Amino acid sequence: MTEQKATNVHWHDGDISRDDRARLLGQKGATLWFTGLSGSGKSTVAVALEARLFERGHLSYRLDGDNIRFGINKNLGFSAEDRTENIRRIGEIAKLFVDANVIALSSFISPYRADRDQVRALHDASDMPFIEVFVDCALEEAEKRDPKGLYKKARAGEIKNFTGIDDPYEAPEKPEIHLRTDQMTLEQEVDVIIDYLEQHGLLGA
């Protein structure tokens, strides 16, 4: 865990509580943490889920490489240390959204189990739902899709430390949700997630 450097800070709750905000929105905040290989379908399912939730009147917000890597984490590269800090910050931001009772959809390869487990621990410590969604797709299939042409570059040695090629992907051992995107339709994937959220009382206040 990251060391607490700042002193002269103390925690207090505001007058409006997380429960108050849940009643206002008619939903409970939760982090859905999509993890999987590049090209496995993380963003695709996150976008489809966002749309389905919206149709039902629920507010979700996607955190992804686009709005994070160009924003708060633009001063991080791809060293092991920076990758860990990248995931830590995303986990902390997701927690803020959960506290606001927005459904946070985090969509990053996040290949290391230890990094994901740290984010889970951060949520557990604040009694916030953390739902690990393993977006599972065979490497061959992900490489065949190669939507951004990154596997090709990695195979050509133009990108180093690429997950699945010359850097490991550590699959979740006990994800809350396991999607086999090479065997399921997108609609089925979204159905599975919606069912999970309903069964856990997250789509009501």
Add this chain to the structure above:
Amino acid sequence: MTEQKATNVHWHDGDISRDDRARLLGQKGATLWFTGLSGSGKSTVAVALEARLFERGHLSYRLDGDNIRFGINKNLGFSAEDRTENIRRIGEIAKLFVDANVIALSSFISPYRADRDQVRALHDASDMPFIEVFVDCALEEAEKRDPKGLYKKARAGEIKNFTGIDDPYEAPEKPEIHLRTDQMTLEQEVDVIIDYLEQHGLLGA
């Protein structure tokens, strides 16, 4: 501005737009950036505003020393460099909330004009409302209040680089909202802010 280190990232919009989310929530996202001396009343007015917005069915979320310094910025101290990075990260997080159409209430001393102006520029670049709220209170009054006993410690030399004592506070030159907390009631302060939000069409979709 911070250098972009990460490559292999590109920006795309999701299917659900910021406007869609605004219609869902019946409000537009905006950052209210409260700045002022320690003890000037930043958190007090932010908490009161949050409650007033809530009563009217609006979702806001407070970013403050408590949930930021204990969370995403726990690896930052109080050096000049760390203070700047602290404010930069908060600005980026506020932007994410604005994009989600939540009203972000940022409550930090944020003593340096350049840091605040950078956050303003980040918002401007994404066409997001940035409302600087100068929580103005005479140093003598703030020091008399001293709710956390910090001025006493700073005067005793137990805290170094304390804003207003041995570190400067650079007052906003053209804040969108100027609150004289030593001359206004809390209710008046909240009224002024609500009026501003209404006049700028932010409390409707």
